Amino acid sequence: xxxxxxxxxxxVLETGFDATIAAxxxxxxxxxxxxxYRKTLIRQIAQxxxxxxxxxxxxxxxILRAPxxxxxxxxxxKVQDEAGHGMYLYAAAETLGVDREELTEKLIDSKQKYSSxxxxxxxxxxxxxxxxxxxxxxxxxxxxxxxxxxxxxYARAMIRICKEESFHQRQGYELLLxxxxxxxxxxxxxxxxxxxxxxxxxxxxxxxxxxxxxxQQSMAWNIKRHTNDELRQRFVDMSVPxxxxxxxxxxxxxxxxxxxxxxxxxxxxxxxxxxxxxxxxGPANAQRVAHRRRAHEGGAWVREAAQAxxxxxxxxxxxxxxxxx
Amino acid sequence: xxxxxxxxxxxxxxxxLSETTDHDDPRWAFGTGIVEEAGAEVSAPxxxxxxxxxxxxxxxxxxxxxxxxxxxxSEWVSNAPELEEEVAxxxxxxxxxxxxxVLLARSGHVEGDGRDEDALAYQRSDARFRNxxxxxxxxxxDFARAIGRLLIFSTWRLALLHRLVGSTDPVIAAVAGxxxxxxxxxxxxAARWTLRLGDGTDESHRRMQxxxxxxxxxxxxxxxxxxxxTRLAGAGVAVDPGTTREExxxxxDEVVSKATLTLPDRPAIGTIGGRxxxxxVHTEHLGHALAQMQSLARQHxxxxx
Ligand SMILES: [Fe+2]
Ligand SMILES: [Fe+2]
Numbered sequence: 016x017x018x019x020x021x022x023x024x025x026x027v028l029e030t031g032f033d034a035t036i037a038a039x040x041x042x043x044x045x046x047x048x049x050x051x052y053r054k055t056l057i058r059q060i061a062q063x064x065x066x067x068x069x070x071x072x073x074x075x076x077x078i079l080r081a082p083x084x085x086x087x088x089x090x091x092x093k094v095q096d097e098a099g100h101g102m103y104l105y106a107a108a109e110t111l112g113v114d115r116e117e118l119t120e121k122l123i124d125s126k127q128k129y130s131s132x133x134x135x136x137x138x139x140x141x142x143x144x145x146x147x148x149x150x151x152x153x154x155x156x157x158x159x160x161x162x163x164x165x166x167x168x169y170a171r172a173m174i175r176i177c178k179e180e181s182f183h184q185r186q187g188y189e190l191l192l193x194x195x196x197x198x199x200x201x202x203x204x205x206x207x208x209x210x211x212x213x214x215x216x217x218x219x220x221x222x223x224x225x226x227x228x229x230x231q232q233s234m235a236w237n238i239k240r241h242t243n244d245e246l247r248q249r250f251v252d253m254s255v256p257x258x259x260x261x262x263x264x265x266x267x268x269x270x271x272x273x274x275x276x277x278x279x280x281x282x283x284x285x286x287x288x289x290x291x292x293x294x295x296x297g298p299a300n301a302q303r304v305a306h307r308r309r310a311h312e313g314g315a316w317v318r319e320a321a322q323a324x325x326x327x328x329x330x331x332x333x334x335x336x337x338x339x340x
Numbered sequence: 341x342x343x344x345x346x347x348x349x350x351x352x353x354x355x356x357l358s359e360t361t362d363h364d365d366p367r368w369a370f371g372t373g374i375v376e377e378a379g380a381e382v383s384a385p386x387x388x389x390x391x392x393x394x395x396x397x398x399x400x401x402x403x404x405x406x407x408x409x410x411x412x413x414s415e416w417v418s419n420a421p422e423l424e425e426e427v428a429x430x431x432x433x434x435x436x437x438x439x440x441x442v443l444l445a446r447s448g449h450v451e452g453d454g455r456d457e458d459a460l461a462y463q464r465s466d467a468r469f470r471n472x473x474x475x476x477x478x479x480x481x482d483f484a485r486a487i488g489r490l491l492i493f494s495t496w497r498l499a500l501l502h503r504l505v506g507s508t509d510p511v512i513a514a515v516a517g518x519x520x521x522x523x524x525x526x527x528x529x530a531a532r533w534t535l536r537l538g539d540g541t542d543e544s545h546r547r548m549q550x551x552x553x554x555x556x557x558x559x560x561x562x563x564x565x566x567x568x569x570t571r572l573a574g575a576g577v578a579v580d581p582g583t584t585r586e587e588x589x590x591x592x593d594e595v596v597s598k599a600t601l602t603l604p605d606r607p608a609i610g611t612i613g614g615r616x617x618x619x620x621v622h623t624e625h626l627g628h629a630l631a632q633m634q635s636l637a638r639q640h641x642x643x644x645x
Binding site: 068071075079080081082083084085086087088092094095098099102105140198200306310315317318319320321322323324327 | 407411414415417418419420421422423424425426427430431433434437438440441444457458461462481483535536537539540541543544547632633635636637640642643644645
């Protein structure tokens with residue numbers, strides 16, 4: 016903190032913070048917290064909020080072409096949920112002293128990131144199912160532990176979000192089941208989509224543990240509970256029987272059960288592709304950010320109008336009160 | 341600092357992952373519980389003395405208005421000016437889609453040729469659609485257009501549904517009963533934004549007025565009564581839309597003047613030989629909306645989703 020504070024006071028506060036973390040209790044907005052903790056949380060929550068909002072684009076891409084009215088209603092409701100998730104998360108970030116507008120500016124200026132998975136295009140309706148199954152599935156593996164994150168507002172937002180995400184996953188899977196039991200062309204679509212999304216889904220857990228610089232501190236602060244590789248393993252183990260039930264082949268020749276580890280061995284994702292997508296040159300990075308920028312800037316006049324109207328109303332109320340006095 | 345009482349919730353989220361897909365969960369089928377909730381069945385008999393073909397056509401009119409407008413509202417997804425508007429517009433689209441599904445299903449049942457909601461939505465060509473022109477326009481991502489159209493559409497449809505609560509057709513009555521609550525919210529949302537935009541900045545005022553001006557030619561059609569509606573109104577099934585004009589004008593007048601805007605004075609778009617949307621004669625916009633909406637379903641004949 017830049018405010019001059021006697022060193023001893025700061026040390027007392029820090030001891031209190033450390034004790035709270037050690038006891039696995041919650042830090043709340045009014046509590047003292049180290050600047051690094053605050054910054055880490057802002058970065059992570061903002062990135063998470065941005066992911067919800069950018070994630071609306073690849074799925075929104077199929078709302079107008081959904082092949083049945085029931086599927087259209089499900090997809091529309093799901094994408095609407097994602098907007099809601101973005102709202103809860105921006106609100107959680109706001110408890111740390113930043114605001115949504117400021118974070119959105121950072122997103123469209125590419126100064127903050129969002130989940131790289133959304134830089135892949137949705138090319139068939141099977142992608143809607145596979146995103147629910149694998150992408151929401153991976154997101155849940157990542158996010159369920161966050162329900163116990165040390166920062167109270169984030170943990171509470173995650174509880175709400177996780178419940179909806181698990182529902183999204185089941186809906187996606189149910190679409191795939193219907194398609195897998197459908198025409199030959201539908202079956203082919205499911206396999207083709209799985210082939211495209213499997214590896215990017217594994218990448219959602221981030222780089223291998225040896226390569227993940229921020230992880231250790233986040234684990235010490237009880238922001239993160241499991242390493243990237245632990246979560247990835249859990250996801251693979253969960254997905255294999257689900258793939259079997261669907262009758263799709265996961266596109267990894269090295270994937271097999273290891274009876275010693277009681278877990279599946281699996282191949283190495285293409286980390287060069289991952290780095291390229293994170294660095295901004297994935298298949299849809301530019302498109303996603305430009306779309307978000309267009310929506311945000313295109314709506315500026317609306318937000319200004321709402322503000323002007325609210326100001327006028329407040330002034331009118333004030334005047335009425337004066338006149339009455 | 342609060343103790344944590346959330347482990348249980350976290351475990352629940354884990355558990356639901358391992359559950360198999362359960363088709364009994366009502367959330368699997370968004371928007372289909374509506375008729376059951378109101379205690380009516382799509383397969384209820386046609387009310388006595390009512391012509392089945394007229395009833396099927398009328399359900400299509402009400403259903404297509406909702407279906408096509410819902411489709412156009414969905415164009416806003418990921419394009420709204422603020423996240424709250426993202427949620428509200430999608431919600432409106434979902435409500436209307438729910439109404440459309442029941443009405444189309446009812447129409448298909450009454451028609452008796454085995455067509456379900458999807459056959460009617462995805463396998464009809466534009467000349468078979470019975471919606472009004474207002475429903476098929478695109479907002480072209482102009483938020484003032486979106487608000488202007490929603491204000492006009494919801495005021496009109498709310499006035500219709502209010503009267504249809506007493507319809508002798510149990511399905512129409514059920515849709516109206518639920519729809520009144522939904523449309524009341526839509527109208528309220530549109531009215532509040534009309535005030536903000538009309539009485540906001542100079543730019544928003546100009547845009548909102550332009551939007552109303554551009555939309556106004558499509559208002560006249562809303563109150564034109566089709567032959568089917570005339571006959572069904574007599575049987576207590578339908579409402580003659582002409583009877584809602586007064587209520588519509590009063591609401592629009594109040595909102596528009598409060599928003600410091602002017603009610604447009606523009607002639608209605610013309611008909612072709614007296615025929616408009618209710619008779620399957622549409623604007624050029626509908627064909628494009630359907631080309632997109634129906635493309636995937638038509639690429640896969642015989643597929644189920
Ligand atoms: Fe989400
Ligand atoms: Fe989701």
